[in-house]
Amino acid sequence: NAGVMQNPRHLVRRRGQEARLRCSPMKGHSHVYWYRQLPEEGLKFMVYLQKENIIDESGMPKERFSAEFPKEGPSILRIQQVVRGDSAAYFCASCPGVQETQYFGPGTRLLVL
Amino acid sequence: AQSVTQLDSQVPVFEEAPVELRCNYSSSVSVYLFWYVQYPNQGLQLLLKYLSGSTLVESINGFEAEFNKSQTSFHLRKPSVHISDTAEYFCAVRVYNFNKFYFGSGTKLNVKP
Numbered sequence: 001n002a003g004v005m006q007n008p009r010h011l012v013r014r015r016g017q018e019a020r021l022r023c024s025p026m027k028g029h030s031h032v033y034w035y036r037q038l039p040e041e042g043l044k045f046m047v048y049l050q051k052e053n054i055i056d057e058s059g060m061p062k063e064r065f066s067a068e069f070p071k072e073g074p075s076i077l078r079i080q081q082v083v084r085g086d087s088a089a090y091f092c093a094s095c096p097g098v099q100e101t102q103y104f105g106p107g108t109r110l111l112v113l
Numbered sequence: 114a115q116s117v118t119q120l121d122s123q124v125p126v127f128e129e130a131p132v133e134l135r136c137n138y139s140s141s142v143s144v145y146l147f148w149y150v151q152y153p154n155q156g157l158q159l160l161l162k163y164l165s166g167s168t169l170v171e172s173i174n175g176f177e178a179e180f181n182k183s184q185t186s187f188h189l190r191k192p193s194v195h196i197s198d199t200a201e202y203f204c205a206v207r208v209y210n211f212n213k214f215y216f217g218s219g220t221k222l223n224v225k226p
Contacts, residue, residue, distance in 0.1 A: 004156070031212065042203055042216035056213060091156055098212055104156040
């Protein structure tokens with residue numbers, strides 16, 4: 001059973017471009033979470049999704065950020081018009097149900113030039 | 114609101130010495146407690162967790178943590194560290210019936226020969 005997969009592992013974008021981060025949860029997991037880790041900080045919750053539904057997006061910036069988890073395919077975290085402050089590591093985690101342990105992917109390290 | 118405090122941002126220690134990584138949390142409701150480890154350029158791996166029952170929990174690689182409700186602490190300990198334990202360690206809490214994790218800012222453990 002493969003773990004949580006994220007791609008790309010590293011992403012470089014210029015200011016104003018779009019960044020698309022992908023997360024494939026573990027097999028059998030229908031709950032996906034996105035976290036952001038700024039340099040020298042812990043992980044901060046961004047959004048919690050189940051298949052085709054956003055359950056909790058209280059940690060998402062109000063503008064430029066969006067997330068989806070379609071019926072088929074990976075979960076996508078999309079950042080439009082990136083700025084330097086978006087540079088961070090973005091981690092995805094998945095679990096099979098509510099109140100289960102979350103398993104983390106290796107992260108996508110976004111660098112905005 | 115919940116918060117997690119890891120007072121020590123860095124802990125240097127010599128190989129085979131004991132170590133304690135401190136974690137305190139603040140919550141008005143009951144929580145589950147976790148320790149995750151992050152090796153360089155990798156995602157977070159679950160080290161151990163407290164859900165219920167015995168307040169002392171152990172990992173397979175010699176770490177242990179004790180839940181102290183009165184002191185709202187969940188300190189991580191190991192009696193004898195190895196070079197391979199060098200990593201960043203994150204304490205996290207999750208509220209009962211909610212699936213959102215709150216992470217501390219992390220403690221970098223640096224084991225020296």
